[in-house]
Amino acid sequence: MKWVFLLVLTAVLIFPASQAVSAEEPPCKKITFIPHWLPQAQFAGFYVAQEKGFYRKRGLDVVILRGGPEKPPVQLLKNGKADVATLWLTSALQAQTPQFRLLNAAQLIQRSALMLVARKDSGITKVQDLQGKRVSLWEGDLSIQPLAFFRKHYLQVTVVPQSSTPNLFLRGGVDAASAMWYNEYHTILNAGVNPEELTTFLFADYGLNFPEDGIYVPEKAFRKDPHSFCAFVEASLEGWRYAFAHQDEAVDIVMQRLRQEKLPANRVHQLWMLKRLKDVYGSDHAPIGILREEDYLTVAGTMQANGLISGYPNFERFAAGCDSHGR
Numbered sequence: 001m002k003w004v005f006l007l008v009l010t011a012v013l014i015f016p017a018s019q020a021v022s023a024e025e026p027p028c029k030k031i032t033f034i035p036h037w038l039p040q041a042q043f044a045g046f047y048v049a050q051e052k053g054f055y056r057k058r059g060l061d062v063v064i065l066r067g068g069p070e071k072p073p074v075q076l077l078k079n080g081k082a083d084v085a086t087l088w089l090t091s092a093l094q095a096q097t098p099q100f101r102l103l104n105a106a107q108l109i110q111r112s113a114l115m116l117v118a119r120k121d122s123g124i125t126k127v128q129d130l131q132g133k134r135v136s137l138w139e140g141d142l143s144i145q146p147l148a149f150f151r152k153h154y155l156q157v158t159v160v161p162q163s164s165t166p167n168l169f170l171r172g173g174v175d176a177a178s179a180m181w182y183n184e185y186h187t188i189l190n191a192g193v194n195p196e197e198l199t200t201f202l203f204a205d206y207g208l209n210f211p212e213d214g215i216y217v218p219e220k221a222f223r224k225d226p227h228s229f230c231a232f233v234e235a236s237l238e239g240w241r242y243a244f245a246h247q248d249e250a251v252d253i254v255m256q257r258l259r260q261e262k263l264p265a266n267r268v269h270q271l272w273m274l275k276r277l278k279d280v281y282g283s284d285h286a287p288i289g290i291l292r293e294e295d296y297l298t299v300a301g302t303m304q305a306n307g308l309i310s311g312y313p314n315f316e317r318f319a320a321g322c323d324s325h326g327r
Contacts, residue, residue, distance in 0.1 A: 049239025
């Protein structure tokens with residue numbers, strides 16, 4: 001009986017102590033993240049980081065919202081419905097105001113994947129052949145590079161609005177169309193067009209390398225809690241490294257997300273997208289996570305010269321994100 005009493009007493013003493021230790025653990029910091037487009041492999045690293053617990057092990061409870069055209073990321077950041085967003089560099093620069101400033105916390109896509117695609121049988125095999133042709137372009141930020149490309153090469157073209165698909169191009173309604181190398185280009189190939197039948201113009205090859213997806217945070221929020229936002233960046237980059245190293249598993253996670261959101265899912269296309277993203281994340285000049293000053297000044301200068309912005313923050317302020325990533 002004496003031993004039973006001692007065991008019960010020990011359990012009573014230990015159990016409250018363990019509860020006290022648990023109670024002292026700080027709660028996870030909630031961060032709401034909005035991708036700038038619909039769920040797809042373009043955001044695989046974030047989904048992987050959430051699924052594999054990379055955020056939680058850094059003390060974060062991350063909620064990933066469904067992005068898309070009906071949810072402008074900048075607006076959600078401004079009204080406090082999101083804490084972090086992915087944006088193109090052009091979008092982040094256009095969003096800057098004296099009252100609302102964004103910081104680049106990490107640069108993901110460092111080599112622009114935006115391109116023009118043309119059929120060779122339309123007589124387009126070189127840049128000058130675009131003269132006088134019908135070219136479909138997306139609106140907004142995605143038109144900045146092609147319009148700068150036309151001006152740079154003194155081209156007069158007929159611009160046709162482009163929808164979210166390359167169907168107009170596939171039906172012969174235009175001579176050339178906008179495409180992302182990791183997305184619409186593959187859609188065109190899947191429609192039965194052979195690569196040998198196409199002429200492609202990647203803007204990065206013509207002095208117009210505009211860094212695309214980056215992680216952006218409102219400056220005021222970042223200054224209040226840099227630790228949490230940098231933890232988000234670190235976990236996200238870990239998610240991307242894992243996704244690129246385990247592509248089939250990463251696509252499984254993406255497909256699960258697509259099914260949850262009741263979106264059409266094509267595994268082959270998502271795997272293509274992830275493989276192509278690996279080619280444009282990071283570069284020979286800078287590792288993943290770093291925005292190069294040269295690229296920043298190229299984009300900002302081009303936008304200012306074309307009247308899209310009146311000015312821009314100095315680089316040190318704009319890219320004053322996480323010190324752990326080389327800043």
